[in-house]
Amino acid sequence: MSSNDEVSDDHTIQIISPQDHTPNQNHEQTPVATSTNPPTPRHESRGVNQMTPEELSSLKEDLTRYIRRNDHGGLELKLIIDKCADIVRIPLNDRGDTALHVAAAASECRRLETVKELVQHMSPEDMLIRNLYGTLPVHLAILYGRNEMVQILLSQEVLDKMDSEDIERLFFMTIRVDMFDCAMQLFEKHPTDLAIARNEEQLTALHMLARKPPKILGGNKESKADELLQKLWTQVNQLPREWIMNLITHPWSVQFEAVKSGNVEALMILIDKNRELLTIKDPENGRNLLHLVVLFRQERMFRRIFGYEDRIIAVEVDNQGNNILHFAAHLPVEFQELSSLRASIQMQRELEWFQETN
Secondary structure, rough: HHHHHOOOHHHHHHHOOOOOOOOOOOOOOOOOOHHHOOOOOHHHOOOOOOHHHHHHHHHHHHHHHHHOOOOOEEEEHHHHHOOOOHHHOOOOOOOOOHHHHHHHOOOOOOHHHHHHHHHOOOOOHHHHOOOOOOOHHHHHHHOOOOHHHHHHOOOOHHHHOOOOOHHHHHHHHHOOOOOOOHHHHHHHHHHHHHHHHHOOOOHHHHHHHHOOOOOOOOOOOHHHHHHHHHHHHHHHOOOOOHHHHHHHOOOOOHHHHHHHHHHHHHHHHHHHHOOOOOOOOOOOOOOOOOHHHHOOOOHHHHHHHHHOOOHHHHOOOOOOOOOHHHHHHHOOHHHHHHOOOHHHHHHHHHHHHHHHHH
């Protein structure tokens, strides 16, 4: 009817009876709500499952090229992400590396700017995606010594989402590569756990710091390494004595590591807070701290330690009955390694050392 032809769609929908308007029945008169066309894929971001393997592979190559090329090869990150928002959180290669993994390991000078761009499109959970080797992007940034990048990847939001195992691993990694500002950041957030944590070698952070040479940990009041050692040792000394002894003597004594590395200041930090370290003996040979100081010819340490306590420790003997005078007469470790040193020079130095300890 011509009159019905002039009726609007709304009027047409209203005259359909409830009995006729069933979900399984098709009508020639379709409601407006169902007549909207689906979005055109090329204008909106698609999910990974909505892309063909060829399209996804091409997009991965574009993103990898964008990250690795200093001039980005005419590519724009936004245009890449607009095609597939998930591209920043899926593996880009057979190692399972995400875009952040690739950026953290890239060698170009724009890598920091690229990381800043990427994290704007990622959640904290995205930044904690591991590759097939269990490695996080921040692990790679630490291994390559990229301090600024590490700070970006270790935002407070990310740290709040990170599990304790990853925090411990990061803590030991930052100490190993001398990123003490990052290590301090982690320690201040988890002081109790990190003070007693052990790495894959069963070493604590105290063991690792005691091994550092004087040029890295050497009495500089502004040094983050010295500050970290101070705070760690303060935290450890709040534990019961049995815990402290187990922590610092296994797998070997922390103070002995400081002697071997020649780190006077590290040793004094340890002794100042716990004089009992002077009396601890190596269970394998019965040597105490002073024995080792003399054996390794650490003259500065000897002068700082001798007289620190009762001189009883000076007359103590090891399992073979040797005291510090015997060790002063022994061929020192340095001469064992440098046997080509002229005998006259060696004798002169040995006489001076013997007189110092007598």
